Amino acid sequence: MNEISEKIGVIGAGAMGSGIAQVAAQQGHQVILSDTSQGALDVSRTKLKKVLARLVEKGKISPEKSDSISSNISYTLSMSDFKECAFVIEAIVERLDVKKVVFKELETIVSTETILATNTSSLSVASIAAACEHSERVIGVHFFNPAPLMPLVEIVPSVQTSKAVLQKSIELVSSWKKTTVLAKDTPGFIVNRVARPFYGEALRIYEEGIADFATIDWAMKEMGGFRMGPFELMDFIGNDINYAVTESVFTSFYFDPRYKPSFTQKRHSEAGWLGRKSGRGYYDYSEDAQPKLASQDKDLGQQILWRVLVMLINEAADALFWNIASAEDIDLAMTKGVNYPKGLLQWADDIGIDLCVEEMDRLYDLYHEDRYRCSPLLRRKKSEGSAFFS
Ligand SMILES: NC(=O)c1ccc[n+]([C@@H]2O[C@H](COP(=O)([O-])OP(=O)(O)OC[C@H]3O[C@@H](n4cnc5c(N)ncnc54)[C@H](O)[C@@H]3O)[C@@H](O)[C@H]2O)c1
Secondary structure, three states: OOHHHHEEEEEOOOHHHHHHHHHHHHOOOEEEEEOOOHHHHHHHHHHHHHHHHHHHHOOOOOHHHHHHHHHHEEEEOOHHHHHHOOEEEEOOOOOHHHHHHHHHHHHHHOOOOOEEEEOOOOOOHHHHHOOOOOHHHEEEEEEOOOOOOOOEEEEEEOOOOOHHHHHHHHHHHHHOOOEEEEOOOOOOOOHHHHOHHHHHHHHHHHHOOOOOHHHHHHHHHHHOOOOOOHHHHHHHHOHHHHHHHHHHHHHHOOOOHHHOOOHHHHHHHHOOOOEHHHOEOOOEOOOOOOOOOOOOOHHHHHHHHHHHHHHHHHHHHHHHHOOOOOHHHHHHHHHHHOOOOOOHHHHHHHHOHHHHHHHHHHHHHHHOOHHHOOOHHHHHHHHHOOOOOO
16 A cells, blocks of 8 residues: 555544544554544543553553553644545544545545545445445444444445455554454344344344343353353443344344344333443442342253254355355354354355254244244255365
8 A cells, every 4th residue: 555545544432533643553553533522522531641651561461552642643623634635544433425525525536546434333324325425445444342442344335345455444444453254235234144043033032031141141151151141241331232233134134024123122221221331221230239040951951052042053154145245255254243152154155954854843843933943954955964164
């Protein structure tokens, strides 16, 4: 890349924009971070100071490195400062109308060579790119929260994105020591699509009265090796946020019942029981709260894990069936993006694809709901006697 490539622009100094600015600054780039709110810029600067001080304290970076990271970032209220940036990443509010206005304006400021990336989680990259005259320079670059700590970035070219822009974006983000996976511009990309059953099937198991929150979390952690149970994780993410993502994926998939949101989560959200951030979610986070005890019935635990895991595997297989990403990238995305103990397609191979198909068919026979339809790819693999890998 040429010399202006050293300058990176980031729009939106919230949680994601600040994190992305830090990542680029740590790699030695000059970063310009913009926001329409001076307050947001001030908070971002103060937070970065604290984060860097902690890293110095822990011996992870030297005081000199901390100073250079700080001085690499400049804060501005005006996008006109992006004139010399080779790469601009937008991380503003998740609203198509607002993003479109920003992209249209951005194009009048930057050079014709500049790549324009969006960190959107749920909007179509094609619709954002359509705001630009040169839509071939627009691409999705989806970081995970917190960006400095999470290794995965989903690279999402739209139908308009040029091959050169895709290649340069992969090169740049990889040079920031991130693991990149390539995802099709479809709702939820890889992670937010494939992970849906982790929440949705757990909620359904609860709603059917099969087990309580603590028992479901216990089963997924103790027997499945997941770092957090689904209810703990939803409380951590925030029920309002997690519910909104589910609803958006459900709507975007033309109401496919596989992604149907849950009334339990909706009511928790409406009640203000958002999780850790509000002090109460599926669990009580107050100081004198009594811990919820799991039943620890091994047969029940196995049944819960098996049902959720097979639904996840089915979702991963279906993402592969629809060419959303390669098998390798689907597994990489789930292990690096949401810390799953094993890639889901590898897990299917290890368990045996025939057993996964049997469980999907058992669930379908039980409920006669489209939600439990087995992916054609899983069924094909079973009949061929083949595996996803090897
Ligand atoms: N939070 C997450 O876990 C997460 C993860 C991946 C992707 N994302 C995506 O990243 C984007 C930002 O999310 P966030 O959580 O950082 O939001 P946030 O609310 O923390 O920050 C958004 C910032 O954008 C600013 N802003 C709003 N309109 C603007 C405009 N027109 N010009 C400049 N700045 C403007 C706001 O003042 C705010 O500081 C969204 O598209 C979101 O979907 C979020």
